[in-house]
Amino acid sequence: MEIRKPNDSEYKKVLSLSPQALFDGTLGEVKPSDDKVKQLIDPLLKKGSYYLIATEGDDLMGWILIGTSKDPFTEETYGFIYELFVREEFRGNGISKRLMETGINHLKQDGYSEIRLSVYAGNQAIKLYEKLGFKNRTITMSMPI
Template identity: 60%
Template sequence: MEIRKPSNTEIKTILKLSPQALFEGTMGRILPTEEKIQQLIKPLLEKGCYYLIAIENDKLLGWILIGANKDQFTDTMIGFIYELYVIQEFRGKGIAKRLLKSAINNLKNEGYSEIRLSVFTENHAIQLYRQMGFSERNITMSLQL
């Protein structure tokens, strides 16, 4: 398995699969259109965020979207993981962990002293994030009306 930046064709494939990735990552709460994904992702890519992909035998296994973000209170630039996704048929093989390790290394090498991410509380990926050293920093609460 290789982890690398994707080609433009591979980015198009990721963007087509992203509605399902977001649906699963939000625990079935959001199923965006491809147009909505473009609205969300295009500005990130334009500001320098990028994907790393896990690929084997020309088959896309998963991806991670990383880049910079600004702390809302201090204006400090931090590394941020915007999305991590492994295609269902390839789960349970350590791919997410390898993508996460690569992302952490890239962001560290880019000079960030902190990396953050957001995740729904029911998402099983929390266990992986904790295993990799992430801890809860703040909690967003919701009241359904």
């Protein structure tokens, strides 16, 4: 398996699969259109965020989208993992862990001393994040009314 930045055709494939990635990541709560995905991702890429993809041969197995964000209270910037996705047929092979480790290393090399991410409660990826050393920082709660 190789983890690297995507070429143009691979990037287009990532974008075409991103609605499914967001659907899975939100545990089926959000089913964004291609246009909505573009609206969410374009500003991140313009600010320097980038994808790393996991491939084997011609197979795109998954990706991670990493970049920077700023704490609204302290104005401190930190590394941020915006998206982690492994295509269903490749899950259970440690690809998420490898993508996370590579993304974390890239963010370290980019000079960040802290990395944050957001994840839906109940998402199976939480177990991986905890094994890698992530801890709860904030909790967003909701109540239907």
